[in-house]
Amino acid sequence: MNKAFAAGLRQVIIVPATLLAIGISTKAAFAQNKLYSPIPLTTNSAELADMLSDKDIPTGQGGFARDYTVKLEKGDNLAVDLTSENFDSIITLLAPNGSTLAENDDGPDGTSNSLLFTRIVETGTYIIRVRSFGETGVGAFKLKVTKLQPIK
The missing domain is CATH 1.20.5 (Single alpha-helices involved in coiled-coils or other helix-helix interfaces)
Structure with a gap:
């Protein structure tokens, strides 16, 4: 050749x-x-009622997750409250680079609801992930995201 x-x-x-x-x-x-298109949130909104279903993101542990985006500023103090009567909830806050910044399974009230407090150290778009613990299921939930004001 x-x-x-x-x-x-x-x-x-x-x-x-x-x-x-x-x-x-x-x-x-x-x-x-x-x-994959997370749902945008504003931190000034009231409590959000939504549903976790088997059409959401599989967690690989038998459960499902739903993601929300929120824009946060350096120095923001954030409270995220997740309640459900249908499943054992877990709330996760993912940093702009995708790493887990904070997570909570069971809140301080002794229930399987989740409550998370954190201070933001970098301005950016964060992911708030709502998911069920293990294979505990799907169903209705309420999510409240609040920027806390410092005491003056």
Whole structure:
């Protein structure tokens, strides 16, 4: 086989494969954005009533999770209150980089509801994740996110 022909053939084969890989990863990214879209929240809103269902994010432990985004400023003091009569709740606050900043399973009132307090150290968009403990289920819940005001 001619060396020039073989070199040209390799270039023709490599370029389309690279383009194909880029096309597949782009389609996957678009599909992922359609499948995962956290619900935006404002911290000035009243209590939110919502439902956790088997259509939400699987946790890998048999339960499901629902994510909410909230924009927070450095120095904000945050209280997140999650209650449900249908499942044992867990509340998780994820930092803008995706790491777990804070988490609470059972609140101080002795129930399976969750209550979380934290101070924000970096301005950004945070994820508040509502999920059920293990395989405890799905159902209605109430979520309240409050920026606490310092005592003057």
